[in-house]
Amino acid sequence: xxxxxxxxxxxxxxxxxxxxDRFLMHVRVGYPSAEDEKLxxxxxxxxxxxxxxKASPDSTLISQQNLLQARDDVLDIxxxxxxxxxxxxxxMATRSAERYGEDIANWIQHGASPRATMALDRCARAYAWLxxxxxxxxxxxxxxxxxxxxxxxxxxxxxxxxxxxADSCIDEILTRVAVP
Numbered sequence: 321x322x323x324x325x326x327x328x329x330x331x332x333x334x335x336x337x338x339x340x341d342r343f344l345m346h347v348r349v350g351y352p353s354a355e356d357e358k359l360x361x362x363x364x365x366x367x368x369x370x371x372x373x374k375a376s377p378d379s380t381l382i383s384q385q386n387l388l389q390a391r392d393d394v395l396d397i398x399x400x401x402x403x404x405x406x407x408x409x410x411x412m413a414t415r416s417a418e419r420y421g422e423d424i425a426n427w428i429q430h431g432a433s434p435r436a437t438m439a440l441d442r443c444a445r446a447y448a449w450l451x452x453x454x455x456x457x458x459x460x461x462x463x464x465x466x467x468x469x470x471x472x473x474x475x476x477x478x479x480x481x482x483x484x485x486a487d488s489c490i491d492e493i494l495t496r497v498a499v500p
Contacts, residue, residue, distance in 0.1 A: 337430070340471045347467050390449075397445040398455040402500035407444070407461060411437045413493045414473050420496040427479035427489050432472040439468045458499045466490050 352360060415431030417424040443464045448456045470486040479489065 337474060343471060394442070394446045394449045397448050397453070399441065399445060400456070400500075403444075403456055403458065403461065404441070406458060406497070406500050407440050408437060409497050410440065410461070410465060410469075410493060413497050414469065417493075420493065423482075424489065424492055424496070427475055427482070427484050428473055429476040429479075430474035432469055436469060436472045440465060443468050462494050462499075465494060 411432050411434075413420050413424070414428055414436075417428045417431070440461065444456045444460045447460045447464050448454070451460075466487050469490050473486055473489065475484065475486060475489065
């Protein structure tokens with residue numbers, strides 16, 4: 321896990337693509353709402369109390385056993401064969417983009433690696449699990465795809481000149497790859 325603050329770039333250097341590919345997701349997190357900010361204050365205060373031996377009665381710890389069980393439960397989430405093919409086709413569209421249009425082919429300099437396929441599978445299952453379902457839907461895959469792929473595709477100079485971002489390119493791929 322790593323954080324990136326776009327306001328403080330001095331003294332930091334971009335990671336090579338091979339290292340970026342090892343991160344499961346690149347999640348963009350904006351500023352919290354006022355209500356969430358108040359919750360953050362409360363949670364950090366409770367955490368400080370806990371460290372001082374004064375844990376609040378509503379604080380909950382997750383055991384290692386529960387965490388490992390959750391991981392196993394995520395792996396047991398059903399992913400239909402057609403959705404597995406859909407995941408593979410999305411990744412292949414980043415590598416053989418000419419099949420989906422010359423514009424996309426011109427935007428992508430390097431497509432996503434096999435790690436992207438594995439990450440999209442795992443994250444789609446986790447998303448379904450977090451939504452209390454025992455199966456993955458195409459929407460799960462589509463919703464999680466930008467977070468899984470935005471740091472794994474390398475755009476061309478032409479994409480930048482056309483005003484395309486990794487997210488807009490991924491969105492375009494998702495509209496062109498047939499949903500099972």
